Structure formats: structure tokens, C-alpha cells
Amino acid sequence: MFGLIGHLTNLSHAQRVARDLGYDEYASHDLEFWCMAPPQAVDEITITSVTGQVIHGQYVESCFLPEMLAQGRFKTAMRKILNAMALVQKRGIDITALGGFSSIIFENFSLDKLLNVRDITLDIQRFTTGNTHTAYILCQQVEQGAVRYGIDPAKATVAVVGATGDIGSAVCRWLTDRAGIHELLLVARDAERLDRLQQELGTGRILPVEEALPKADIVVWVASMNQGMAIDPAGLRTPCLLIDGGYPKNMAGTLQRPGIHILDGGMVEHSLDIDWQIMSFLNVPNPARQFFACFAESMLLEFEGLHFNFSWGRNHITVEKMAQIGSLSKKHGFRPLLEPSQRSGELVHG
Amino acid sequence: MNRTAPSSAALDYRSDTYRDAYSRINAIVLEGEREAHANYLTLAEMLPDHAEALKKLAAMENRHFKGFQSCARNLEVTPDDPFARAYFEQLDGNFQQAAAEGDLTTCMVIQALIIECFAIAAYNVYIPVADAFARKVTEGVVKDEYTHLNFGQQWLKERFVTVREGIERANAQNLPIVWRMLNAVEADTEVLQMDKEAIVEDFMIAYGEALGDIGFSMRDVMKMSARGLASAPRQ
Numbered sequence: 001m002f003g004l005i006g007h008l009t010n011l012s013h014a015q016r017v018a019r020d021l022g023y024d025e026y027a028s029h030d031l032e033f034w035c036m037a038p039p040q041a042v043d044e045i046t047i048t049s050v051t052g053q054v055i056h057g058q059y060v061e062s063c064f065l066p067e068m069l070a071q072g073r074f075k076t077a078m079r080k081i082l083n084a085m086a087l088v089q090k091r092g093i094d095i096t097a098l099g100g101f102s103s104i105i106f107e108n109f110s111l112d113k114l115l116n117v118r119d120i121t122l123d124i125q126r127f128t129t130g131n132t133h134t135a136y137i138l139c140q141q142v143e144q145g146a147v148r149y150g151i152d153p154a155k156a157t158v159a160v161v162g163a164t165g166d167i168g169s170a171v172c173r174w175l176t177d178r179a180g181i182h183e184l185l186l187v188a189r190d191a192e193r194l195d196r197l198q199q200e201l202g203t204g205r206i207l208p209v210e211e212a213l214p215k216a217d218i219v220v221w222v223a224s225m226n227q228g229m230a231i232d233p234a235g236l237r238t239p240c241l242l243i244d245g246g247y248p249k250n251m252a253g254t255l256q257r258p259g260i261h262i263l264d265g266g267m268v269e270h271s272l273d274i275d276w277q278i279m280s281f282l283n284v285p286n287p288a289r290q291f292f293a294c295f296a297e298s299m300l301l302e303f304e305g306l307h308f309n310f311s312w313g314r315n316h317i318t319v320e321k322m323a324q325i326g327s328l329s330k331k332h333g334f335r336p337l338l339e340p341s342q343r344s345g346e347l348v349h350g
Numbered sequence: 351m352n353r354t355a356p357s358s359a360a361l362d363y364r365s366d367t368y369r370d371a372y373s374r375i376n377a378i379v380l381e382g383e384r385e386a387h388a389n390y391l392t393l394a395e396m397l398p399d400h401a402e403a404l405k406k407l408a409a410m411e412n413r414h415f416k417g418f419q420s421c422a423r424n425l426e427v428t429p430d431d432p433f434a435r436a437y438f439e440q441l442d443g444n445f446q447q448a449a450a451e452g453d454l455t456t457c458m459v460i461q462a463l464i465i466e467c468f469a470i471a472a473y474n475v476y477i478p479v480a481d482a483f484a485r486k487v488t489e490g491v492v493k494d495e496y497t498h499l500n501f502g503q504q505w506l507k508e509r510f511v512t513v514r515e516g517i518e519r520a521n522a523q524n525l526p527i528v529w530r531m532l533n534a535v536e537a538d539t540e541v542l543q544m545d546k547e548a549i550v551e552d553f554m555i556a557y558g559e560a561l562g563d564i565g566f567s568m569r570d571v572m573k574m575s576a577r578g579l580a581s582a583p584r585q
């Protein structure tokens with residue numbers, strides 16, 4: 001069985017979901033309540049591969065909310081993730097994806113030193129960050145999205161916001177190594193890590209975000225922001241392809257301007273309907289088929305019986321591993337989501 | 351960017367502030383163990399078929415009591431017994447009343463589920479911030495408490511259909527008392543560097559698991575274990 005550990009994007013989102021599910025206690029109370037709430041296995045999942053294989057999984061809501069980080073409640077955030085991990089391990093789940101911020105919290109707060117949770121010791125082999133598949137899918141969205149929206153990759157300047165992150169650095173490696181783009185712009189805050197990345201890649205121009213955006217034909221957003229930033233579409237090129245892979249999203253609100261195209265980054269579309277309920281709470285046009293690439297990685301590992309931490313740590317994702325997970329992704333029927341995001345106000349056809 | 355969580359300021363177990371808070375917290379722990387001992391003996395009378403097993407649990411609680419007494423002596427603390435007795439009055443009153451009425455289900459819920467989970471949560475949160483002596487004692491105690499929880503769980507599970515409503519009622523009546531009790535000692539637990547939030551979460555994990563095993567659905571568990579949580583007044 002596979003597992004998915006996830007969280008919602010902010011308190012009001014969490015309250016809305018709780019209300020929709022009929023949990024009044026959770027729906028009408030403030031952050032304090034979520035700070036005390038234990039993880040819950042709230043959904044059972046059945047997914048069929050195009051190969052015909054059928055697997056089962058569980059979704060565990062960690063009750064983590066990004067406001068906990070914004071308010072400096074680090075111990076709370078750490079507890080949510082550790083308790084969610086303990087829950088899936090106790091249930092004997094073989095491989096679980098740490099979705100969204102869960103892997104970031106694990107990494108930033110060195111949870112590998114805190115694996116003793118009450119009466120169990122967490123086994124990291126039972127978990128994956130899901131970042132290899134996410135990075136792969138983002139790169140497919142760049143390459144295929146460019147073609148779809150009339151951007152010639154060979155002439156394209158691509159900005160990666162969050163370039164030094166686990167996913168961001170992997171995207172940079174692939175774009176440098178495998179995609180024939182014109183120029184790569186590296187955007188993040190820490191200068192030292194940017195320098196190291198630039199050295200490793202042997203290419204890439206370091207720029208702050210406000211300077212990178214007007215120069216970019218394609219922007220891959222994959223920074224770990226507690227909340228999105230406001231972007232003025234007037235300052236962007238046209239055509240411009242914005243691929244927002246942040247969770248919560250890196251770009252706040254909707255952006256409407258002819259020639260601006262937005263994709264929900266790091267999302268896949270399956271070839272078959274999936275039996276679950278959780279995705280109907282996230283703003284995707286077709287929740288039966290569209291979902292996060294990091295979750296998909298856990299499913300791929302389960303399909304293939306690869307029960308180990310395929311994606312782990314930060315900055316270890318290689319182009320080879322991305323190609324490997326990419327071929328498994330295609331094998332089982334996943335495709336990068338290329339439909340315009342609802343954030344763009346573009347009409348979604350059919 | 352690697353950011354470690356703010357490390358706990360070094361705890362001075364000998365400071366007046368710490369020992370003052372400890373005099374109340376330790377007293378509460380002692381009172382809890384003392385009442386648990388008495389409650390299991392009461393349950394042994396109510397359930398003669400299980401008397402052997404229940405008397406063993408009572409004996410374990412007595413050992414816990416002595417263990418925690420030595421923790422107080424180790425820190426040269428005198429537990430505040432009157433405070434602790436008053437602290438447990440309402441919860442204990444409900445147990446005694448249920449026992450007098452022969453209401454086994456309520457007795458089981460109060461002692462074998464609620465009090466055990468409360469103890470498990472508090473001890474789990476205490477262990478990482480306890481002095482070395484108390485840590486060893488508490489680690490041993492927690493192991494026992496899990497078996498106590500298991501006893502009540504099994505008993506209720508075997509009779510789920512008949513006792514279901516009784517569990518719901520006992521839960522509704524007594525869980526809010528636990529939240530109030532936790533709020534009442536928040537200042538003292540903070541001195542001991544025990545996070546109230548963490549205690550509640552740990553409680554809900556143990557309690558939720560037990561309720562789920564007994565036969566309640568996930569939806570029921572979520573509703574039951576959160577009962578009265580948000581309305582408990584905060585300091």
C-alpha cells in the first residue's frame with residue numbers, strides 16, 4: 001500500500017475543507033485548534049495503471065498549515081510531520097510521499113535526528129519526497145508547454161524561482177543538460193547557494209526575481225513560500241509561460257493578460273479516473289485525474305514495488321533519476337498537466 | 351537553508367521556579383496514580399471475572415506512585431497534595447458516581463481510556479525535558495500505561511454494540527473536563543517546558559487510536575476526540 005502525507009494551503013482553506021467534509025469542530029476554529037490536531041487518515045485511494053495493475057493507498061492529512069512557519073511555531077510544524085509519518089508507518093504502509101511542505105520541514109529542521117516518535121522509530125526507507133518526479137514533470141511542462149504556447153525553446157530564457165531548492169536545482173540540471181534552451185536565470189535569496197549552483201551547472205545567470213521576470217519567456221516557480229507574491233502581468237514578456245509549482249502557490253491571485261499563459265506546475269494528469277475524494281478540495285478542473293507529481297511518485301514506486309526513499313535529502317536529484325522516474329511515469333499513464341490553470345482566467349475547453 | 355528549531359533554554363531543575371511548578375505537577379501525577387490504583391480495585395469488584403488482571407493493574411499503579419514520589423524526593427520537592435486532590439475532584443467524582451450506579455462503561459471510559467491517555471500524553475511530552483532520574487522512571491511507567499489502555503480498549507471493543515452509546519455519553523461528559531484540567535496547569539507545564547499543544551495532540555492520537563480500535567468510524571473518532579476542545583477557555 002502507498003501513502004500520501006499532505007496539508008492544506010492556509011487556515012481559511014482548511015476551514016472550508018473541514019466544513020465541506022462536515023467537521024464543524026475543525027471548521028469554525030482558529031489556528032490554535034490545528035496546532036493541537038492529530039494527523040488523520042481521511043481518504044482511501046484506488047488507482048489503476050494503464051498496464052492494468054491496481055494499487056491501494058491512503059491519504060493522511062498532517063494538519064500542518066504554512067501559517068505555523070510564518071508565526072515561528074516550528075515545534076508545532078515538526079510535530080505534525082513526525083506524527084503523520086508515525087501514523088503511516090504504524091499502519092504498515094510501504095511507501096509514502098511527503099507532499100508539499102512536509103519534505104521541506106523534514107529537511108530544514110533535521111527531522112532525521114528525531115526519528116524516535118513515542119513507541120516507534122521512523123524508517124526513512126518508507127518515505128519519499130516525491131521531488132524527482134515533480135522536477136521531471138515541471139521540465140516536461142516547460143518543454144511541451146513552450147511548444148503549445150508558441151515559445152521556441154532554443155530561443156527561450158527560462159527563469160527558475162527557487163533554483164537552489166531540491167526541485168529547483170533538479171530542474172536547472174535537466175534544463176542545462178537535456179533541454180536546448182537559450183538562457184537559464186537562477187533566482188533565490190541565499191547568495192552562497194546560488195553561487196554553488198551556478199558553479200555546479202557551469203552556466204546560469206543569477207538575478208533577483210524582479211529583474212528576472214521581465215527577461216523570462218518561461219518562469220518555473222518552485223520556491224518554498226508561505227504565501228504567494230503579487231505579480232504585475234504588465235511587467236512580463238508576451239508570450240510568457242508561467243509554471244507555478246509551489247504549494248502554496250508562488251503567485252498570488254489570478255493574472256490575466258493576453259499572451260500570458262499559466263500552468264499548474266508539478267501536476268500530472270492520469271489516463272484513467274482515480275477513486276478518491278481528496279483532490280476535489282484543491283482547485284483542479286478534473287479532480288478524478290489531475291493531481292500532484294509528488295503524490296504520483298509514491299504511486300509509481302508502489303506500482304513497481306520500489307519500496308525505498310527514491311527521492312531524499314536536498315540537491316541529490318540527478319538527470320538520470322529524473323529520466324528513470326519519467327519513463328515509469330509514462331509507462332503507468334501519467335502525463336504532465338498542460339491545461340491552462342484557472343489562475344490565468346483563460347477559458348478551459350472541454 | 352538549514353534552520354534548526356529554537357533549542358530549549360537549559361532547564362535548571364534546582365531553581366525555585368522549576369521546583370515550585372514541579373510541586374504541583376508532581377502532586378497531580380501522584381494523585382492520578384493513586385486514584386488509578388483505587389479505580390482499578392473498584393473495577394475489580396465490579397468485574398469479578400477480571401479481578402486478577404485488574405488487581406495487577408492496580409499494583410502497577412502503586413509502583414508508579416512510588417516511582418514518582420522518588421522523583422520529587424530527588425529534586426527536593428514537596429508535592430502539593432491538597433492542590434492535586436482539588437484538581438481531580440470533578441473527574442474523580444464522576445468515576446465514583448458511575449461506580450456507585452454500577453455503570454461499568456463510564457468507569458472504563460474515565461479510567462481505562464481517558465485517564466490512561468492523559469497519562470500517556472503527559473508522560474511522553476515530559477520525558478524529553480525531564481531530569482535524568484525522572485526520565486528513567488517515566489519511561490518505565492509509560493510502557494505500563496500502554497498496556498492499561500489496551501485492557502480497557504479490549505473490554506469495550508468486545509461489547510461495542512451494547513456500550514457504544516455509553517461511551518459517547520461518558521466521552522461528552524468527561525472529555526471537556528480534561529481540556530479544562532490541562533488549561534488550568536498550562537503555566538506550570540510551560541515552566542517544565544512541556545508544550546500544552548503537544549500534550550493535547552498526543553492525547554488525541556492515543557485516544558483516537560483506541561476509539562478507532564474499539565469500533566468507532568474515523569468520522570466519529572474525530573468528532574468525539576475533539577469534543578469540547580475549542581470551547582475550553584484559554585488563559
Ligand SMILES: NC(=O)C1=CN([C@@H]2O[C@H](COP(=O)(O)OP(=O)(O)OC[C@H]3O[C@@H](n4cnc5c(N)ncnc54)[C@H](OP(=O)(O)O)[C@@H]3O)[C@@H](O)[C@H]2O)C=CC1
Nearest residue numbers: 100162164165166167188189190223224247266292293294
Ligand atoms: N507540485 C508538487 O507536486 C510539489 C510541490 N512542491 C512545492 O515546491 C516548492 C519547493 O519545494 P522544495 O524544492 O522541496 O523546497 P526546498 O526547500 O528544497 O527549496 C525551496 C527553494 O525556494 C527558495 N526560496 C524560498 N523562498 C524564496 C523567495 N521568497 N524567493 C525566492 N526563492 C525562495 C529557497 O532558496 P532561498 O532560501 O535561498 O531563497 C530554495 O531554493 C514548495 O512550495 C513545495 O510545496 C513540493 C513537492 C511537490
Ligand SMILES: [Fe+2]
Nearest residue numbers: 383386411414
Ligand atoms: Fe500509572
Ligand SMILES: [Fe+2]
Nearest residue numbers: 386466495498
Ligand atoms: Fe495506568
